[in-house]
Every structure is written in structure tokens, then in C-alpha cells.
Amino acid sequence: MASKEEFFEHIEKGYTTKGDYLVMGAAMFEGKAVTNAHVKVPLKTMNRHGLIAGATGTGKTKTLQVLAENLSDKGVPVLLMDLKGDLSGIAQPSPGHPKIDERHAQIGLPFEPKSFPVEILSLSEQDGVKLRATVSEFGPVLLSRILDLSVTQEGIVAVVFKYCDDNKLPLLDLKDFKKVLQYATGEGKAEFTKHYGRISTSSTGTILRKIIELEQQGAERFFGEKSFEVEDLTRIDENGRGYINIIRLTDIQDRPKLFSTFMLSLLAEIYSTFPEQGDSDRPELVLFIDEAHLIFNEASKALLDQIESIVKLIRSKGIGLYFVTQNPTDVPDAVLSQLGLKVQHALRAFTAKDRKAIKLTAENYPDSEFYDTKEVLTSLGIGEALISALDEKGRPTPLAATLLRAPMSRMDVLTESELKTLVTRSDLVKKYSEEIDRESAYEILNEKIEKAEAEAAKEKARPKTTARKRTSTRQNPVIKVLTSATFIRGVLGVLKKVIR
Incomplete structure (x- = not known):
């Protein structure tokens, strides 16, 4: 049987690093922390993505907080996705506690309470920096993936974007996109058919219904201007510390479609904007996605493929993605296989399904001569976790049951007054507070239709020629289409200005 000294040497050798690193805590032997047997994660591997998993109440959120602070x-x-609303306390120092001092004495690490530079962001009406993006920035492919469209419907979306590009029609928000769709099968049907081919009204009807479904989850607040610039996520404060950007998502837990839409657009924008970084000594930005099952459970096959592709490619831009969820099986295997750091808190074996999940989870970790992984998974206490990371050469480190360090900031939310003060002082809130509704496809097409109707009215009001000169009774086909606007407008109501 291995001794405590042999275990200490095993951990020291496996977690030796020459570069900068994060200390997660102290490795545990026979259920107790081995002082100074520190479990370290090289900073340069933090763009290799990761997973924080475990049952409710086992300490996942505090682990996320510790990683963000360090x-x-x-x-x-x-960048933190705060779906439960309990991460804002990072902006204030920890009040301390005797149990925290006791924990850090066991780890062999001094405890230093401190606050961190925090920026509050919001997708909804909550206070904070408003996150918005235009429909044009999404592009036809990403928008089609989010709406879960068929190949034929994707083609129509591509035609709509092409028409808007050709005719200099800005697609800013969803009412712009809906307007062009309605125009393509209504007043502008002849124009579209001539230049882009016939567009099926049944297909456009399906697309419109899916857009309305997205709007019902609050997407109209997200689409529009002023667009958020992802470079603002990479700010450093005057003391050289990275900003911790917290997106408050407490009011969209029941709107997974909006959450998926936002996440995918953000990742796509980061990937297209950030330069290639290669094998750097530090990541450019690290994102933590709490309640990650909300993305994967509601995602279509096409959307999952898109997410998997971005996860594989975005690492080269120096971006690390960390998924926080209750069970590793919530994350698709194709994504799970890309994750370098795995922090597994305790799992509970209440049912046969739970026991099966524990067995599968144990198989995701390296074998260890010091642990029975399946047994450890059910016996870990609060603030303890199994950790498997990557060393500086990309090799898996030894599996370590770890007594995790405590957060240096407050493990509770900000008060209303503290939150208001933080938001009031923010430069980004001032930058993105104004909601712009400049002239775009909606207004331009409305004006175009009104002019065509006016011309048609003038044509109708012109006096008839003398009987000697025979006139054609055939109506101009373009005017015929345009004069049908009254009927179409009555059915669809597309000319009614949306008052926001």
C-alpha cells in the first residue's frame, strides 16, 4: 500500500510546471488534504477548455468563482454566465471566516480577501451593459442554424440577405428581416422572381413562425443597435488585472432558445474577430457557461454541429470555454473530448440511472493507483473535487481528489445599492445604453411601397385618351403587383409601423 510520502511525491512530480499557474487546492490522501501537495493548472493550458460538474450544492459555483478570480x-x-444570480459578489472582498482559515491552513496556502474588477452585462431589461447584435452580423448561415431551418428554407434566407446586400437595405433587427420576407412574396414578388427566382409562400410562412417563436423569448431586445464589440470583454484595469464580465441571465432560464442564440452568436463573433494566437503562454479570454445543459438540451442537430465546430476551432484564438453543469453526460461526447481541465464534484447515486452515470463519469478520468474513482465520486464533501488537467506539454496530469481553496471575494450577491453603484460607474453602460433605430430595411421598403402606390394612383387618375386613339387594356404587370398591396397589407398588416 502506498504511503503518504509516496503520494506527495506523485502529486509534486505530476503537477510540476515551469510557467505561470493557478493553484486549485491541495491533493487529498485517504480522505484528508496533504498540506502543500498543491494541484496546479498551467496558465498556458487554460485555452484547452474544461468542465466543472457535480450534484446540486457540492460547490460548482465556488469553483467557478475561484478560477475566475485567479x-x-x-x-x-x-466572461461569466450567471443564470442563478449568485456571482456578483466577486466585486466585493470576502468577509473571511474561521472555517476558511482552517481550510487554507490544511492546503498550505495563505488566504487574502480581495475584490475584483467587475462589469455587469445584460440581455434583458435588467441593469447593466446592454448586449445587442444586428441580424446582418449573424449572417444567413448562423441565423438558419438558430431557427433550425430546412435546406430549402436556408436557401430563402440566403436570398433575402443577398437581396438586401444588392439593394443596400440594412438588416438590423427582426422586424427588418420579417419585412423583407413579406415583401418577397407580396408587393415585391415580381422583382424577386425576376432576379432571384420564385420564393414559396409556405416556406416564408414557416420562417416567419420560427422568428415569432424567437421573439416570444425576448429576442427582439437582443437584435438591433448599438452592437456590442467583443473587444470590450478583454479590458485590463489599472492594476493589470483582467475584468470579470458577468452576464446576468436570471430572467431567461425559461427561454433556452434565446440563451442558445446569444451564446452561439457571441462565440461566432469572438472567433471571427480575434486574431490567431497559436501556442501562447496565456489565454486571451476565458468564458464560463453555467447551466450548460440549457444550450445542449434544446439545440437542434445543426446547432450542435455548429457549437462543436466552434469549440474545436476557437482554442487557436486563445479562447478557453468552460462548461458548468450537474452531470458530464449533459455535454455531448464530441465536445467532452475537447476538454482539457475536468473538475468533478460529488455525484449522488440515488437511482439506477445515477449509478450508471457515475460509472460513465469515472471512465472519463485517468486510472489512479491511489483512488477508486467510482467510490470517490460519491464520497466527496462540499468544496472537494476530483481534478484532471493538462500539463504544459498537453499530457493529462495525475488524478487528484482535491480540497479546493476558498474564493477571495464575497460568496454572496451584491446588495441593490452596491449593484446600482457598480452599474452607475461603468463606462461601458454609458457606451451601450442608447438604443438606436436608424433607417433600415423596414422603413426603406415601406417608403418604396408607398411611392409605388402613389404612382399607381396617379396612373389611374389620368384622363382617358380620345376614342380615335386605341389604348391597350393590358395593365403593366409591375403596377398590377404593386396595386395588390391593399389586399396583402390587409392580410399581413406589414405596413403598420412597429412602435417600440
């Missing part, structure tokens, strides 16, 4: 201290900006 990355900020190393000058690495962080």
Missing part, C-alpha cells in the same frame, strides 16, 4: 489576478479577462 485568472483575473493573472491579467486574463473572464
